[in-house]
Amino acid sequence: MSGTAVGPGTVSALQAALAAEHAAVYGYGVAGAYLDGPARTAATADWYAHQVARDTLEAMLRQAGAKPVAAAPAYQLPHKVNGPVSATALAVLLENRVTAAYLGVVAVSDLAVRQFGARAMAAAAGRAASWRGRTVAFPGFPPSAFS
């Protein structure tokens, strides 16, 4: 990907994915604190995965000549997290949002970025399914999209 070949739509989609990754890094920091054992281990692994994804997106954006969007100092959680159940629900929600953000990346015209988005979608969908305990037919889309 070069700075001259990337359009504003691609940059915008990558920025949205980066914002979702920032939120996921923050959110897993919260969720992990309420998990133990294998769930804690999984949360830590996913936390690292999101950090790697964040760094990758930042590099892609810089290469495209764009300034990567910064993480917020703090994020408002979608629900109160005070134990394993709510922490697991938060992990599912974070992964759903990341998957949806990469769905936007898949729609860009840059074909290499499109492939990157699809692979990232699959990774996030896998993590979401693991936390959720079941798979879904259309990761990234809202449940009502095809009903």
Added chain:
Amino acid sequence: MADRTRRGVLAAAASLPLLAVSGCKGVGALAPPPRPGPDVRVLRAAIAAEEAMIARYGTAITRFPGLAKTLAGLRAEHRLHLAELRTRLVIPPGSPYRSGFTSPSPRPAGSPGAAAALPAGQAAALDFLQTAEDSAAAALLRGLPSVPPSLAQLLASVAASESTHVAVLRSAAG
């Protein structure tokens, strides 16, 4: 809205030969009808792949009742994939490109062809299904450059779903 527009375009592209035939003097005056575009070919392949997966799961569910609940859940998602993919492609009756890629229903579970595609033992069958899911997802991703954005999103989502199936099958295999 974008999806609806795109569906219209795909349908229009597929019907071009018919329109040309009906609006001109005769078939003999026409050049050969244009072949389906790359996006149509990607859709055809995706539809065929879903039909094959549904047939394989049908066979597996019949053979391994202990795994029926897990496998039926995955098959249900493939049926949703197939239904949505079919809505993206409308081939008019009589089109020279209609036959051979949109069978009216999946091959019946347990039919000789479907059974031949699945190894006999449970462990081998689960391994086979994992490989098939992985291959199907990879094929969908290979098609992404050839399709418009809204279809790319659907294919990527289906591929992601099929990737998650691999983990479920691996877990079922123990």
